[in-house]
Amino acid sequence: MPDGDPDGLRLVEKSNWTGVGVVFNRSIYKEVAHRPEFDRTGVYVLVGMSEDSALPTIYVGEGDSVKTRLDSHYSKKDFWDWVVFFVTKDSSLNKAHVKHLESRLLALAKEAKQCKLHSEQPSLPPTLSEAETADVESFLLDMLSIFPLLGLGVFEKTVTKKQPNDLLLIESKGIKASGYEDAKGFVVCSGSQLVKDEAATIHNYMSTMRKDLLEQGVTIAQEGCFVFAQDQVFSSPSTAAGVVLGRTANGRIEWKTKDGKTLKQLQGEATESSEED
Incomplete structure (x- = not known):
């Protein structure tokens, strides 16, 4: 919490991980959008609730930079209340990487059926080498371990393990x-x-x-x-x-x-x- 406020900007990091998650409410967007993380290539999830549904509504997207896309959503999409996006500290994610992450998150959300998608989005992944795919999938696993800590459990399908x-x-x-x-x-x-x-x-x-x-x-x-x-x-x-x-x-x-x-x-x-x- 860079500002010491649990309701303000939050940065999420893990040991030995190049990634960083950035979480904030829409109400403080203009105050935090100057940070360097916003200028990097990344994938983001907009989250909101609607009056006619008990499920959260999400929009998954990617940007190069993230700020360019969020600027547009801030002025044109009214449904979202908060957002989380992921970039890397060393700017190692490129456009193809985040397109892959976007595609995988959309597929997981559709399979889990725990949310409503704000709009029907294409989810065709780009072509990556085997090594790149392994790296990006590893990055995705770290993201998926963080979402529940933020109260966002829409990417995980529950499976009974009880007898x-x-x-x-x-x-x-x-x-x-x-x-x-x-x-x-x-x-x-x-x-x-x-x-x-x-x-x-x-x-x-x-x-x-x-x-x-x-x-x-x-x-x-x-x-x-x-x-x-x-x-x-x-x-x-x-x-x-x-x-x-x-x-x-x-x-x-x-x-x-x-x-x-x-x-x-x-x-x-x-x-x-x-x-x-």
């Missing part, structure tokens, strides 16, 4: 769903069912999220219900339960083991065990 016996269940109104707690949030497993008809009292946020998931292809329609086509992480057990049940729900009570023990009871036992230790 069936470790899963929590919801069975109601003819539907069955399974899930588990994870460091990222609460994960609902692929194949889980959702009720088709929402309660009249459902929170607007949950109703919007259900529509988003269907539109993105995360859930698909089947006879009498919807079904998750992939694992999906939610911010809390209650949000996950509410989306599954189509109504406001207390996830700590709705999610249960196959023996009928609630998530609330499991968490209470874990706390008691910790206190005994």
Whole structure:
């Protein structure tokens, strides 16, 4: 934090890495755009939210220099609230490298289905040598390890690693769903069912999220219900339960083991065990 302000400009670096990530809110763009990082070749992600979606909206782009592109987006694109871009300290990224990074990020975002793309963008990668491809892919892995630390988890597809016996269940109104707690949030497993008809009292946020998931292809329609086509992480057990049940729900009570023990009871036992230790 060059200015000592956690809400201001942030620079992200890693040991033995030539890259640097630059993160800032749109509101301070004019104040920070003079920095030398802006004049280098790089790849960037604009991030914002829209009133008609519960998912973040992103725009992935590249620039040579980054500042030229961001100047244009600052004046012409209204949706974004903050941005992160990546360049190198030694200016080793060239136009072909960042085009490759742009293409890979777009492909990952489309596959993960955790966001909305601001516009349909071409994602054809340039032709690179085998050695260049290896270097750029290594740079991409470092970028992907940084995005979640910034609260941007739109490039990673969640995959269940839990055994069936470790899963929590919801069975109601003819539907069955399974899930588990994870460091990222609460994960609902692929194949889980959702009720088709929402309660009249459902929170607007949950109703919007259900529509988003269907539109993105995360859930698909089947006879009498919807079904998750992939694992999906939610911010809390209650949000996950509410989306599954189509109504406001207390996830700590709705999610249960196959023996009928609630998530609330499991968490209470874990706390008691910790206190005994």
